[in-house]
Amino acid sequence: MLESSNDRNHPPELNDNSSQPNETPSAELTTEQAIANLTHPDLSLRYYAAWWLGKFRVKTPAAVDALIAALQDESDRTELGGYPLRRNAARALGKLDDRRAVPGLVECLSCEDFYVRESAAQSLGMLGDASAVPALLLLLQDGLEAGKPVLGRPHLAQPVEAVMEALGSLAPGTQWQQQAIDRVQPFLNHSVGRVQYAAARAMYQLTGEAQYGDRLVAALSGSDINLRRVALSDLGAVGYLPAAEAIAGAAAENSFKLFSLKGLLERQVRLAGALSPDALKLMDLMDSLL
Amino acid sequence: MTLSQPQNGHPTSVQPLIDAIDQADSPDRLVAAVQALVAAQQEAGIPTLIRALGFNNPGAAAIAVRGLVQLGKAAVQPLLDLVDDYNYGARAWTIRALVGIGDPRALEELLAAAEADFAPSVRRAATKGLGDLHWDWLPEGDAAQAQERVMTSLVKISQDTDWSLRYAAIGALEALALSANPLRSTIEQQLQQIAHQDEDLAVQSRSQKALQALTAT
Numbered sequence: 001m002l003e004s005s006n007d008r009n010h011p012p013e014l015n016d017n018s019s020q021p022n023e024t025p026s027a028e029l030t031t032e033q034a035i036a037n038l039t040h041p042d043l044s045l046r047y048y049a050a051w052w053l054g055k056f057r058v059k060t061p062a063a064v065d066a067l068i069a070a071l072q073d074e075s076d077r078t079e080l081g082g083y084p085l086r087r088n089a090a091r092a093l094g095k096l097d098d099r100r101a102v103p104g105l106v107e108c109l110s111c112e113d114f115y116v117r118e119s120a121a122q123s124l125g126m127l128g129d130a131s132a133v134p135a136l137l138l139l140l141q142d143g144l145e146a147g148k149p150v151l152g153r154p155h156l157a158q159p160v161e162a163v164m165e166a167l168g169s170l171a172p173g174t175q176w177q178q179q180a181i182d183r184v185q186p187f188l189n190h191s192v193g194r195v196q197y198a199a200a201r202a203m204y205q206l207t208g209e210a211q212y213g214d215r216l217v218a219a220l221s222g223s224d225i226n227l228r229r230v231a232l233s234d235l236g237a238v239g240y241l242p243a244a245e246a247i248a249g250a251a252a253e254n255s256f257k258l259f260s261l262k263g264l265l266e267r268q269v270r271l272a273g274a275l276s277p278d279a280l281k282l283m284d285l286m287d288s289l290l
Numbered sequence: 291m292t293l294s295q296p297q298n299g300h301p302t303s304v305q306p307l308i309d310a311i312d313q314a315d316s317p318d319r320l321v322a323a324v325q326a327l328v329a330a331q332q333e334a335g336i337p338t339l340i341r342a343l344g345f346n347n348p349g350a351a352a353i354a355v356r357g358l359v360q361l362g363k364a365a366v367q368p369l370l371d372l373v374d375d376y377n378y379g380a381r382a383w384t385i386r387a388l389v390g391i392g393d394p395r396a397l398e399e400l401l402a403a404a405e406a407d408f409a410p411s412v413r414r415a416a417t418k419g420l421g422d423l424h425w426d427w428l429p430e431g432d433a434a435q436a437q438e439r440v441m442t443s444l445v446k447i448s449q450d451t452d453w454s455l456r457y458a459a460i461g462a463l464e465a466l467a468l469s470a471n472p473l474r475s476t477i478e479q480q481l482q483q484i485a486h487q488d489e490d491l492a493v494q495s496r497s498q499k500a501l502q503a504l505t506a507t
Binding site for chain 1: 415417458
């Protein structure tokens with residue numbers, strides 16, 4: 001079983017389906033079968049069914065219920081003690097827009113499997129329910145200790161990137177906003193570039209201050225292509241308008257730049273309409289990247 | 291030895307420039323050699339520029355594409371003849387060169403790339419290119435028929451699952467509507483539908499922008 005997680009960013013060209021076998025909703029599985037397969041004796045069929053329900057966004061209550069139940073699965077274990085089915089179920093629930101999944105996902109934040117905690121944090125961020133904020137804040141309570149690498153494993157003590165990302169979308173405007181700022185801020189100086197960016201991104205969302213958006217813009221001229229891609233994704237996620245030209249001119253594949261500008265455009269359209277001067281300018285930039 | 295006439299009227303041999311490309315023993319020298327051949331702007335250099343698309347050196351390939359686009363029409367038939375169906379990277383650069391030139395003789399190649407290429411980036415480039423073909427390079431009757439085929443293809447791509455392809459198709463439909471009057475109302479209807487129904491706000495917005503551009507002309 002793979003011990004790597006899905007990337008928290010989703011570059012359009014390089015990721016998405018590459019790690020999973022099937023792309024089209026084919027005749028091989030129906031919604032009913034997929035739900036039934038979540039308790040199939042063959043563990044690989046359970047794992048696949050959980051992924052499938054998320055991939056094809058099967059939002060029926062029965063699917064959501066079955067996935068919530070799968071968050072407590074005890075049968076599917078990796079050699080290292082991980083819970084593959086729980087991970088996939090947690091990821092899938094983030095895509096199904098059903099807030100009934102929130103309590104189960106919050107519980108997953110204390111699972112011993114790092115990747116279950118990471119998937120749960122990502123999905124909680126996507127579901128948009130601010131009641132998850134206190135539980136997310138707990139994962140950062142040890143300060144930078146939470147961001148220390150675990151010996152012999154390819155991850156940190158806590159999924160701090162996913163947690164900060166979730167806090168950035170859930171905590172603004174809540175009673176926990178200041179606490180989130182206090183817990184995220186130290187990670188601006190974390191030794192790992194992408195953790196810094198995740199912190200800058202969350203800080204921008206929590207404070208609205210340009211200095212944090214500008215940190216991500218500065219990251220676009222860094223020397224590591226992977227980090228430039230991460231910064232593009234982060235800028236797109238927060239829709240930081242002053243970054244538009246820098247995004248279009250960044251040394252990265254057009255796919256990543258288009259995806260990033262899409263985030264800026266959609267935020268701008270929500271704020272000022274599709275034909276506002278800024279939106280039109282963004283679309284001209286996007287056209288030039290096709 | 292190939293001799294040809296440069297624009298300034300002095301006979302120049304392209305062969306040494308071609309030899310320099312074949313003898314280049316580092317990526318930088320290869321790029322410089324391709325650059326020199328491009329600067330000569332000689333039709334005799336076209337096959338070598340096309341060969342440079344397959345050297346797996348993105349810098350050299352990008353310069354060769356620019357050179358081929360500058361040479362324009364003269365490069366189209368060789369590009370179509372020499373397109374390497376077995377070297378994916380080279381094929382992608384060929385498509386970009388054909389898009390840059392915009393000769394409608396490349397229609398079949400571009401339609402195939404737009405509808406079903408392996409890489410979204412190539413599909414996007416080909417899709418956009420379908421909107422920018424020089425229709426006036428075709429006899430009038432042929433143009434109308436080709437434009438209708440392009441519209442059918444673009445409408446199909448405007449329903450692709452990848453938002454970036456739908457986005458690219460809209461710009462191409464906008465350009466097509468501006469150059470093909472008989473198709474205009476059909477395209478406008480399609481754009482209206484996208485502007486209201488597409489699941490991505492960015493795609494909806496691009497469609498509104500296209501409709502605005504069409505109303506303004």
